[in-house]
Amino acid sequence: MKREFAVIGLGRFGGSICRELSNEGMEVLAIDIEEEKVSEFKNIASHAVIADTTDEKVLIELGIRNIDHVIVAIGDNIQASILTTLMLKELGINKITVKAQNDYHEKVLNKIGADQVVHPERDMGKRIAHSIISNNILDHLELSDDHSIVEVKAGKKMSGKTLVELDIRAKYGCNVVAIKQEKEINVSPMATELIHENDILIVIGADKDISRFEKHLV
Ligand code: ADP
Structure with a gap:
């Protein structure tokens, strides 16, 4: 077309x-x-x-x-x-x-x-700033003034645990919408999904919740 x-x-x-x-x-x-x-x-x-x-x-x-x-x-x-x-x-x-x-x-x-x-310069600046602050935040996409999607590299704290055990939704109010493992991407991860170190989690949520999640788990 x-x-x-x-x-x-x-x-x-x-x-x-x-x-x-x-x-x-x-x-x-x-x-x-x-x-x-x-x-x-x-x-x-x-x-x-x-x-x-x-x-x-x-x-x-x-x-x-x-x-x-x-x-x-x-x-x-x-x-x-x-x-x-x-x-x-x-x-x-x-x-x-x-x-x-x-x-x-x-x-x-x-x-x-x-x-x-x-506002490409401002938005790109924000995205890069987030990845500079944390080596594990790979990308940051602003959805609104107070909500974002982030791409996070799983570290040791998350490794070997399932999404249920990590309890990200209840503890931090964020949702893991997809998990990338090597070349595979799982866009509907189950609660029983096991996270490995260096998996990439796509997380959506309010900025304040994402920031708590980053501080404690990333
Ligand atoms: P950037 O930051 O994306 O490089 P620039 O300021 O260098 O932006 O580019 C803006 C472009 O817009 C320039 O190539 C300029 O010639 C063009 N431009 C400025 N005023 C007008 C106009 N009135 N009509 C058409 N083009 C314009």
Whole structure:
């Protein structure tokens, strides 16, 4: 299935989205105000055009109204990012994803109706910080302001015990949703499942509960 995407702003973030969507065989219209950036994507995206997307006429001429999902990855120029998003919204684009530079920018984008606001530097920073704090936290995915999913490497404290014996749900309020053992992944672990050192547990829960679990068991 081919879906139509447009990526506005071909910096590191927008460029990476554009490459990945194109690699996956999607139709992508790549747009940037700078000629140099656009020529870099001529052979990658389905179409690559030089345009200033803060001009509504330009957006209409580009046929942006026929595109299903637009990704706004304009970096430092917050004003241009907000204005572009607002016009895309007014033109009735079905789905708009925007990269926010800071919390204020994110607030404005949510107010004007961006469907998805992403904050890649902040989120990646958080994920890496968690894995730096504990050698056993391999990854951390924020689900909401106070809930996450973490990937935890089982240490000696958990080794040789079953999920029932560890009693993670009752003691810490977290759920083990999957266990990875070498190349196998078990997505519906039974209560009797035995944990071995270096197994990887995928745990979901409130941040405060995950943090207690990390302190005591990881
Ligand atoms: P990153 O942090 O992802 O590398 P950058 O700030 O380097 O982000 O990239 C943002 C891109 O957005 C730049 O290539 C820039 O030329 C482009 N851009 C900025 N303003 C506009 C605009 N009004 N219309 C289209 N593209 C724009």
